Amino acid sequence: MEPRDQERFSRQIRFSGLGEPGQELILRARVVVVGCGALGSFQAGALARAGVRRLRIVDRDFVELSNLQRQWLYDEDDAAQALPKAVAAARRLRAIDSASQVEPFIIDLTAANAGELLAESDLLMDGTDNFETRYLVNDFAVSHSIPWIYGAAVGSYGLVMPVLPGVTACLRCIYPEPPSGAQPTCETAGVLNPITSVIASLQVAEALKILAGRPDLVSRRITTVDVWSGVIRQIDQPAPRPDCPCCGLKQFVYLDGSRRAPISLCGQNAVQIHERSRPIDLDDLRRRLESLGQVRANQFALRFFLPPYEMTIFPDGRAILKGTQDVGLARSFYAKYVGS
Numbered sequence: 001m002e003p004r005d006q007e008r009f010s011r012q013i014r015f016s017g018l019g020e021p022g023q024e025l026i027l028r029a030r031v032v033v034v035g036c037g038a039l040g041s042f043q044a045g046a047l048a049r050a051g052v053r054r055l056r057i058v059d060r061d062f063v064e065l066s067n068l069q070r071q072w073l074y075d076e077d078d079a080a081q082a083l084p085k086a087v088a089a090a091r092r093l094r095a096i097d098s099a100s101q102v103e104p105f106i107i108d109l110t111a112a113n114a115g116e117l118l119a120e121s122d123l124l125m126d127g128t129d130n131f132e133t134r135y136l137v138n139d140f141a142v143s144h145s146i147p148w149i150y151g152a153a154v155g156s157y158g159l160v161m162p163v164l165p166g167v168t169a170c171l172r173c174i175y176p177e178p179p180s181g182a183q184p185t186c187e188t189a190g191v192l193n194p195i196t197s198v199i200a201s202l203q204v205a206e207a208l209k210i211l212a213g214r215p216d217l218v219s220r221r222i223t224t225v226d227v228w229s230g231v232i233r234q235i236d237q238p239a240p241r242p243d244c245p246c247c248g249l250k251q252f253v254y255l256d257g258s259r260r261a262p263i264s265l266c267g268q269n270a271v272q273i274h275e276r277s278r279p280i281d282l283d284d285l286r287r288r289l290e291s292l293g294q295v296r297a298n299q300f301a302l303r304f305f306l307p308p309y310e311m312t313i314f315p316d317g318r319a320i321l322k323g324t325q326d327v328g329l330a331r332s333f334y335a336k337y338v339g340s
């Protein structure tokens with residue numbers, strides 16, 4: 001190790017759990033941060049400071065003013081320029097460590113590009129905001145034997161679960177199917193920055209154990225935290241389920257694309273999301289969306305106006321987003337306001 005790095009990482013090297021051998025491994029590790037919002041930007045910053053120099057950032061969104069309350073890598077200039085989060089994050093990470101070889105990808109992770117974006121990595125970090133992408137990451141991780149760390153936060157509550165393929169349960173052992181109905185999201189239910197940072201910190205702690213060659217020390221529990229009530233709980237992860245469609249039966253339906261909610265262009269300036277078997281309570285959704293934009297609803301459909309977009313959602317979960325031809329944007333809009 002270079003003398004400068006010995007100084008830079010001296011406090012980590014002095015930590016008996018890591019030492020110089022652990023730090024050497026961290027310096028050589030390759031990590032992909034999937035989604036660079038509140039969780040992902042904290043993870044990326046913390047991992048870069050810990051010595052992960054080969055970081056790949058995958059995110060399709062742009063920095064907005066409403067992100068600054070909890071997304072640690074961004075500032076007002078980034079929001080004023082509407083920089084892609086992956087680009088703004090890469091700039092900040094290079095400023096933190098000029099030896100960083102961070103690679104930004106301004107892209108929506110899909111079954112079609114997962115192989116290219118996630119391959120040749122030692123660890124995948126979950127910074128996403130939707131189940132569909134998490135199931136895709138889970139399929140990729142299990143099928144390629146790459147560990148990943150699931151994390152989620154909304155309101156004041158969050159949870160963390162590391163997945164070590166072949167050793168621990170995977171996401172689909174715990175949640176075989178995505179939750180049904182509209183889910184609370186940071187857009188509809190709000191979010192506090194202590195919950196996103198504590199969840200991301202717990203994810204980073206597990207990451208450091210894996211990267212430093214100590215996967216045996218990774219928590220075999222699901223940890224839930226509510227920073228408002230102050231309640232922290234841990235439950236033992238169940239054993240991997242032999243009938244789990246992913247890690248048990250090796251049916252990688254999210255990775256082969258067969259389970260992705262189909263999405264298609266619909267007319268000149270609209271995108272349709274053909275969700276299946278996802279009944280949505282439109283009254284409940286109306287209550288969630290009313291404070292965010294104009295909503296008109298009847299028993300057949302709900303229309304949500306958020307200029308320049310207009311989304312029509314049907315009780316079976318199908319939706320049409322007018323105002324764009326960008327399918328990734330439509331997917332992201334749906335995840336933010338309907339949840340997934």
Ligand SMILES: [Zn+2]
Binds near residue numbers: 169172173246247
């Ligand atoms: Zn499983």
